[in-house]
Amino acid sequence: MNTSFDVAAVAVVVVLTLGIGVYGLRLARTTSDFMVASRAVSPLWNASAIGGEYLSAASFLGVAGLVYAYGADMLWYPVGFVAGYLVLLLLVAAPLRRSGAYTVPDFAEARLGSAAVRRLASVLVVAIGWLYLVPQLQGAGLTLRATTGAPAWAGAVLVAVVVTVNVAGGGMRSATFVQAFQYWLKLTALSVPALFLLLAWQGDGAPDLAGPAGPVFRETTSVRLDGPVLVDVVERTVVVETDGRDRVLEPGPARLGPGTVVFPAGAEVPHVDRIERSTGDTWARPLSGAGGLEHPLYATYALVLATFLGTMGLPHVLVRFYTNPDGAAARRTTLVVLGLLGVFYLLPALYGALGRLYAPELLLTGRTDAVVLALPGALLGGVLGDLMEALLVAGAFAAFLSTSSGLLVSTAGVLVQDVLRGTVRDFRRATVVAAVVPLLLALAATSLPVSQVVGLAFAMAASTFCPLLVLGIWWRGLTPPGAAAGLVVGGGLSAAAVLSTLAGVADRGWPAALLAQPAAWTVPIAFAVMVGVSLATRSRVPAGVGRTMLRLHAPESLGLRR
Amino acid sequence: MTDDVPRRVAVTSPRTTAVRRPPGRQALAALDEQDVVGELLIRSLVRAQLTLGLRLAAVFGCLLGGLPLLFAVAPGTRDTEVLGVALPWLVLGGLVYPALWGGGWLYVRLAERNERDFVELVERS
Known part of the structure; x- marks a missing residue:
């Protein structure tokens, strides 16, 4: 380079x-x-x-x-x-x-x-x-x-x-x-x-992008590691380390680096411990849990909800x-x-x-x-x-x-x-x-993968401002206490999920999946709280809601006072 | 993008000798004063726009939201190849984007039609 x-x-x-x-x-x-x-x-x-x-x-x-x-x-x-x-x-x-x-x-x-x-x-x-x-x-x-x-x-x-x-x-x-x-x-x-x-x-x-094999080094590859890395070795591999000496990696967990490690051509790539090795065809298939993702169907729907x-x-x-x-x-x-x-x-x-x-x-x-x-x-x-x-x-x-x-x-x-x-x-x-x-x-x-953190920001926005905007624009019944309660509950729950994901509180099973992709439960809860509290505080519907609705929805070409 | 729908222009004829009152003054006033008629008018517009938005959202929600379910209940679809590309990649990596744009285009047309109808209703009354 x-x-x-x-x-x-x-x-x-x-x-x-x-x-x-x-x-x-x-x-x-x-x-x-x-x-x-x-x-x-x-x-x-x-x-x-x-x-x-x-x-x-x-x-x-x-x-x-x-x-x-x-x-x-x-x-x-x-x-x-x-x-x-x-x-x-x-x-x-x-x-x-x-x-x-x-x-x-x-x-x-x-x-x-x-x-x-x-x-x-x-x-x-x-x-x-x-x-x-x-x-x-x-x-x-x-x-x-x-x-x-x-x-x-x-x-x-x-x-x-x-x-x-x-x-x-x-x-x-x-x-x-x-x-x-x-x-x-x-x-x-x-x-x-x-x-x-x-x-x-x-x-x-045009080699196959999704073949039955796992990722391999196509040619002799020198990998520079800034710090020690825990990896899972799949097959017995002889590598050359920084000091020029050979090292035999046996299948199972191994610690590599810091320094340079040279892999021979055709060797299976050992994966860092947080990513599971998957073959090309598994990787290309949805809901296969490639890379070690758990509960992929839930995660997909929660992600869809958060981003949409x-x-x-x-x-x-x-x-x-x-x-x-x-x-x-x-x-x-x-x-x-x-x-x-x-x-x-x-x-x-x-x-x-x-x-x-x-x-x-x-x-x-x-x-x-x-x-x-x-x-x-x-x-x-x-x-x-x-x-x-x-x-x-x-x-x-x-x-x-x-x-x-x-x-x-x-x-x-x-x-x-x-x-x-x-x-x-x-x-x-x-x-x-x-x-x-x-x-x-x-x-x-x-640092977590950037898209994952950004996904959490989406989840937080979906659990707070989405109900506020959608209900505020289309439903006359929204009241200040309802909006406040929804923002507090939706914001609080999603923030808690974000913080515990960033802190790595749970890393396996359902708790990890629910916290890493919180939108699927925080968004419905936020909507429910906003609607429920608004209905319970009907007397607090803002007095000028009719005029607000007119301003939000009437086309400008009518030339109404705004 | 902005040029394909021509701006509305008012074509007026100078031949009429009758004194015409400005169109829709009453309905405009009704909207402005928030009386019963005004309420009804704006409620009808809000309902029309909300129905339109929710309908399109439901269509896309079912189409897109149905995909993971389809992959889950019919695992064969995960590996089906169309034109040499795996179906999930073809749909999620390509086809979905023109479809989303098409949905947006349709919505803009219909929403603007709702607004035109509303303006005409106000001007006629």
């Missing part, structure tokens, strides 16, 4: 991001510009920006990594990421825009007239925003380490600094330009290498809808987003599948999120491989930067509106606070 190409790629993305940010800054004048770009962004721009913001480290690296390690069931991640937008379109897009609010807390206050519900929603926005930011920053650390050998903190700090400067400098107006540019960069960065990889695979005789219903509750997704000029434009924007995302998500699974043939050593090191970055070097090699790797690094950094700035804009927006007074200078201060906390968490926390 050629490190200088990768460094140049990161530098170009950072400079372009900051450059477009400065260009946008010249246009940002008032606090309203900072927050929502004065609500005058066309559907294609806005849709590209939404796509740019939405396609995070989880999409660019994480999905391929999960497919690579756990097989066909992981295809539900990208399906859910897109289907979530369809649900958002069907149930919230236009009314949400017509509500005229900037953020979910604004919506909660406008709909329910309750400062308490507003504060609860604010806390949840910040919690979900931070939970989503941590894996972005960790992904940046992983990418820089995998491609340039920089220490893991370097990438996280770099991304945190760049987005803070950019968001504090230009706010949402510049973010819109930056995000739109980054969608197209990400699509190019993932599709061009994919084309070359497919050609190389064809040139290699969680998308509408993500803070950075919601804020984008206020930049549409009216409700009809909000719908069309969402439709364009569905198209843009659908095109992008055809690609990650391809990397995951090719990775099993050409980059199996990541199953040993456990750094499965790096499979996208490892493929060009392994399959293409030479200058072409270096160039494609650099392009992928650029795309990955675009992903970290765009999602992080979107999350930062929305968490800082909530902090400034609900904690500080709401001037441009306060917005800048809030941005710094909103970035420092997740940076510290990212540096302190052990």
Whole structure:
């Protein structure tokens, strides 16, 4: 690999991001510009920006990594990421825009007239925003380490600094330009290498991606291990360790590294202990539990629920809808987003599948999120491989930067509106606070697969803001106590599940499955509590609910007072 | 994307000599004042839009949500090959995306039609 190409790629993305940010800054004048770009962004721009913001480290690296390690069931991640937008379109897009609010807390206050519900929603926005930011920053650390050998903190700090400067400098107006540019960069960065990889695979005789064998080293492979790794050895293998001496690995558990281990061509890949070895045909089959996933049917349904219903509750997704000029434009924007995302998500699974043939050593090191970055070097090699790797690094950094700035804009927006007074200078201060906390968490926390953590953020959004938005938009009977109770119960349960998963409380059987994918039980409970408490407190239905419903649903062309 | 549905334009004729009152003033006022008629009008719109949204959500919920169940109860479908690609990969890795877009397109058309009907109802009354 050629490190200088990768460094140049990161530098170009950072400079372009900051450059477009400065260009946008010249246009940002008032606090309203900072927050929502004065609500005058066309559907294609806005849709590209939404796509740019939405396609995070989880999409660019994480999905391929999960497919690579756990097989066909992981295809539900990208399906859910897109289907979530369809649900958002069907149930919230236009009314949400017509509500005229900037953020979910604004919506909660406008709909329910309750400062308490507003504060609860604010806390949840910040919690979900931070939970989503941590894996972005960790992904940046992983990418820089995998491609340039920089220490893991370097990438996280770099991304945190760049987005803070950019968001504090230009706010949402510049973010819109930056995000739109980054969608197209990400699509190019993932599709061009994919084309070359497919050609190389064809040139290699198109070997079976899902054969009856387990992953093997196709040629003599030298694996570098930064620390000791516990692996399960499948067959007797003679490897060469750092000191140049042979070591015989017998079937069963073994400890490898730190240092370099050279495997002979044709050897079965020992898997890191948290990933179970599976043959190609098991891996390709849904519900097979490939990679050691337990209760795959439950996990699939819980994931479907979390992603389908969680998308509408993500803070950075919601804020984008206020930049549409009216409700009809909000719908069309969402439709364009569905198209843009659908095109992008055809690609990650391809990397995951090719990775099993050409980059199996990541199953040993456990750094499965790096499979996208490892493929060009392994399959293409030479200058072409270096160039494609650099392009992928650029795309990955675009992903970290765009999602992080979107999350930062929305968490800082909530902090400034609900904690500080709401001037441009306060917005800048809030941005710094909103970035420092997740940076510290990212540096302190052990890293889980990025898509898994992002999945937990979806589950939390689905258990809190989904019922609030859906019931708030369509049901007159929602009361402030009902909404508050639902947010507390849904948020509390999902947060507890998230924290115990991050802490690794249960790692086997039903408890682990229920905690790792909590949406299947937390979402119905949150809905039930919100409806139940609202029915029990009927007298507290807000007095102006009829007028609110009119504002949410009547088309703008009627010209009613708003 | 934004250009395929033409904007509504009002075509008016200068030939009429009658003094016309602005269309729909009463119904607009009814909506604005939140009286019984206004309530009924907006309730009918909300119901139409909710029914439409839930119907499409139910269609996609059954189609997509049914897939894991299909794989579970008919394990043969997990390995079936269509055009040389395993069925689950063909559907989840490719076909599902144009289908989702198609659903969105249909919804936007129908939702905008509901709104046009509503505006016409208000303007006629």
